[in-house]
Amino acid sequence: MTARLVSLDSLPPSVQRPVYARDGLGCGIVHLGLGAFHKAHQAVYTDDAIAEAGGDWMTVGVSLRSPDVADALNPQDGLYTLLVRGAGGTSARVIGSVRRVLVAPREPEAVLGAIAAPEARIVSLTITEKGYGLDPATGGLDRGNPAIAADLEGSAPPRSAVGLLVEAMRRRMTAGLAGVTVLCCDNLPGNGRIVRRLVGEFAAAKDQRLADWIAEKVRFPATMVDRITPASTAETLDEVRRLTGHADEAAVETESFSQWIIEDDFVAGRPAWEAGGALFVRDVAAYEKMKLRMLNGAHSMLAYAGHLAGHAFVRDVMGDTDLALLVERHMQDAARTLDPVPGIDLARYASELRDRFTNPAIAHRTYQIAMDGTQKLPQRLLEPAASALERGWPLDAYAFAVAAWMRYATGRDERGKSYALRDPREAEIAAVVERSGDEPALLADGLLNLPGLFPQGLRLSQPWRDKVSSKLACMLEQGMRAAIEREVSLCRA
C-alpha cells in the first residue's frame, strides 16, 4: 500500500514543495468553503506569498457542510498535492499554506473562535453563488432562505456563512479586537459590495451598534478569480500516486492558467499575493464583468448545449466544430457589451479562453458547470442580454444559451434518461416543467416568469420572449443537434 502524504521529506525532487518552515506561523486567514477551487487558487497564492515574504498567513479552512475535505486534509497536517496540467505535461506540487480544516456543522464554536481570534485578519470565502442567501430581485438578503431565516430568528450557533460572519464580528467587537477584511472569491459581480450589503443587513436586523461597528471596521474588497478546476477523480489520485509516490485523498488538479485581481482595500494587512502573480487594482469591476460574461457565460452555454448534444467534457464540446463556432459567437457578442478593460485585448482574451477550454489534459464535466443555473444565469447571460437588448444588438447568442438552459431544466436528456438538476430552485423549476406538459411556449413563459430571475427589460420584451421560445421549440421538437445547426446557419448568414 502506498504511504499517505504526511511529511515533505520523502517526496521525489521533481515535486515542488513549501520552502518555508510552516510550524511557527500564525493563522491570519480563515477561509470559508475550503474546496477544490480554493486549494487550486488562493491557497497557492498564499503558499507563494509566504515563501517569498513570510508572515503569519497560514489558513484555517472551514467546510460549511461535508466533513470530507477536513477528514482528508487534517491527517496530512493540511498538506495536499496540486496537479497542474499544462501544455507541457503534468507537474505535481505540494501546497503548505493550509493549517487545518474545521467542519462547521460538527464544530461551530471552533469556527466562530477561529474568526474571532486576535490573529485572524482576513476571512475569505468560496461558498458558491448560492451560499450567500442573496435575493437577486432585491440584491438584499433572501429571507426565505432556510439557513438565513433560522439564523435571523437567532438559531445558535448560526448555520449560514453570513450568520457565522456576523456572530464572529459581534465577538470581536465585544472583545475590543480589530476588524478584519472579508474577501469574497465567488463568481458574482461586485462581489465585495454584495457581501458588505448582506452582512450589513443581517447585522442591522440583530443589533444596530454591531452593524455600525462592521461598517467602520470591516472591509469588503472585490475580487476576480479564475482557474479552471475540475472535480478530482480516481484518475487524479492515481496520477498523484505515480508522480509523488504518496497516496493523497486531498489532491486536486487544475490548469496552468491562473488569475486573481483584487481591489486593494485591506484593513489589517495582507499576504504578498503578488508573489504568485495576483494583481492589485483600485477597481475590479471591468475585469469581473469580462470574466463573468466571456468565460463563465460561454461556459454555461456550452455546458447546457453540450450536455444535451452528448458531450461529457468541455474539451469534447470544443472538438465539435459547430459548437466551437457557437462558443466563438458567444464570446464575441459578450465582449461587445464590455467597457474597455485596462491592459487587456479582448480578442486575445477570447483566443486564450478557447485554448483553455480545448486543453486535452483537463477533464471538466459539462454536468459540473450546468449545476445551479438559477444562481449563475443572471450575471453570466441575463445582464449582458439586457444590455444588448437596450442597445439593439443581436440577441441570438444569449437567447440560444437561455433556451439551452430551459431545455436542460426539463431534467431529461434526448434518450429520455433523467438527471438531477442540482439547483436550489429545482422544486419550482420542476413545477413549471410539469405544468407546461412539453409545450415549448408554456415552458419558456413559465421559466421567464420565475420570480426575481429575469431582469424586467427581458421579461417585458416580446422579441426576446419569441426568440427564446422558438429556439427552445427547435431543441424540444427537433433535438439539440438540429438547434445547433440552425444557430450555425444564422452565424454564417
Ligand code: CS2
Ligand atoms: C464554471 C466555473 O462551474 C462553473 O460554473 O463556469 O467554475 C469556471 O470554471 C471558473 O469560474 C473558472 O475560473
